[in-house]
Amino acid sequence: MEKETLNLNSDVHEFIQMNIGSEYSITKASEDASFRKYFRVQEKDKTIILMVAPPDKEPLDQFLFLAKSLKARAAKAPEIYAFNHNLGVILQEDFGAYSLMHHYQEPDKKNDNLIFDNLNETIIHLQKSCSDIDLPIYSSQILLNELSLFHEWYLKDLEFDQKKLESIYFYLITKIEQQTKKFVHRDFHCRNLIINDGKICLIDFQDALIGPITYDLVSLLKDAYHKKNDSQIIDVCIKYWELARSCFDVPPDFGDFFVDFEMMGVQRHLKILGIFKRLFLRDEKKQYINDIPLVEDYVIDVSEKYPMLSYLKELILNKREVEMKR
Known part of the structure; x- marks a missing residue:
C-alpha cells in the first residue's frame, strides 16, 4: 500500500484491505459540489473507485438503492462491490476517467x-x-x-x-x-x-x-x-x-x-x-x-x-x- 493516506483514516484503509487485500495504491480521482470525495484504488491490474461520503451529510442509502435499481433496468450504473454505512464508504466499479x-x-x-x-x-x-x-x-x-x-x-x-x-x-x-x-x-x-x-x-x-x-x-x-x-x-x-x-x-x-x-x-x-x-x-x-x-x-x-x-x-x-x- 502507498504510504500517502490522502486524509483517509485507518478505518477506511482497513475497509479497503478487508475487501481487496493489502496490496493496493490509492490516488485522488475527483470531488464534486457535495461533501463526497472519490479515490481511485489500484489493485494489481484492476482499478476500483472508492467513494467517501460523511454519513451525517451524505447517507449512502439512496445511492445504493438507485445503483441497484438502474442496473436492473439495463442502465449503465456502477457495480457495487462493498460498502459500510457507518464509515460512509463504497467500493464500486471504475468506468474510467474519460468524461x-x-x-x-x-x-x-x-x-x-x-x-x-x-x-x-x-x-x-x-x-x-x-x-x-x-x-x-x-x-x-x-x-x-x-x-x-x-x-x-x-x-x-x-x-x-x-x-x-x-x-x-x-x-x-x-x-x-x-x-x-x-x-x-x-x-x-x-x-x-x-x-x-x-x-x-x-x-x-x-x-x-x-x-x-x-x-x-x-x-x-x-x-x-x-x-x-x-x-x-x-x-x-x-x-x-x-x-x-x-x-x-x-x-x-x-x-x-x-x-x-x-x-x-x-x-x-x-x-x-x-x-x-x-x-x-x-x-x-x-x-x-x-x-x-x-x-x-x-x-x-x-x-x-x-x-x-x-x-x-x-x-x-x-x-x-x-x-x-x-
Whole structure:
C-alpha cells in the first residue's frame, strides 16, 4: 500500500484491505459540489473507485438503492462491490476517467454526432425504463425551494423586488408543472457522464426524482461547465423531441417543446447560480465562482426572448456591476 493516506483514516484503509487485500495504491480521482470525495484504488491490474461520503451529510442509502435499481433496468450504473454505512464508504466499479468533458476538450471531437445520439438515447432509456422506480416527485415545492437559492445566495446583499421575483418563480413553476414527468437523473452534465467503450456511463445519480421531461436534456445541452453553440443545441433538441414524441406525451409542435426546454433551463440555472455562490461563500469552494458567468449568460439569453423574464436580466447585470466594483 502507498504510504500517502490522502486524509483517509485507518478505518477506511482497513475497509479497503478487508475487501481487496493489502496490496493496493490509492490516488485522488475527483470531488464534486457535495461533501463526497472519490479515490481511485489500484489493485494489481484492476482499478476500483472508492467513494467517501460523511454519513451525517451524505447517507449512502439512496445511492445504493438507485445503483441497484438502474442496473436492473439495463442502465449503465456502477457495480457495487462493498460498502459500510457507518464509515460512509463504497467500493464500486471504475468506468474510467474519460468524461464527456474530456470529449469536449478534444481538438477534433471525433464521433460528436454519435456521442450526442447516444446521450439522447440514454435519456430516453432512463425515462422509458426507470420511471417506475419508487422515487419522490419533483414537486412544485422542491422547484420553489431550489429557486429560493437564487435570492438567498446569488442576490445576497443586493436589493431586489421580491414581488417581481416571486411572480417569475410562479410563472416558471406553472410552466414546468405542465410537462410530462419521467425519471430525472438531476445532474446529467459533462462531469457526471463517463464514456467507456462508446457507452454512456452514469455516476452521481443519488438525487434522482420523477420530474419534468426536459430536465436532463437541458442539463446536458446548457451545461454549467461547457457552452455549446445554438445550432447544436437546437439540433440535439430536435432529435430528442423526435424520439420522445413516439414514447411520451410531449408538445406536437417543436416550438412549444423548445419553450418548455428553455423555461426548465431558467429554473435550473437560477438554482445553480445560488448553489455556486453558496459553495463560494459558505463552503470556500472557490473554483465554482469561475463557472458563474456562463450560467448568468444562459439566463440573460432566455430572459431577452421572453418579456415575463426580463427582470432576471436586470438583476444579473446589476449583480455583475456590484461585483466589478469590489
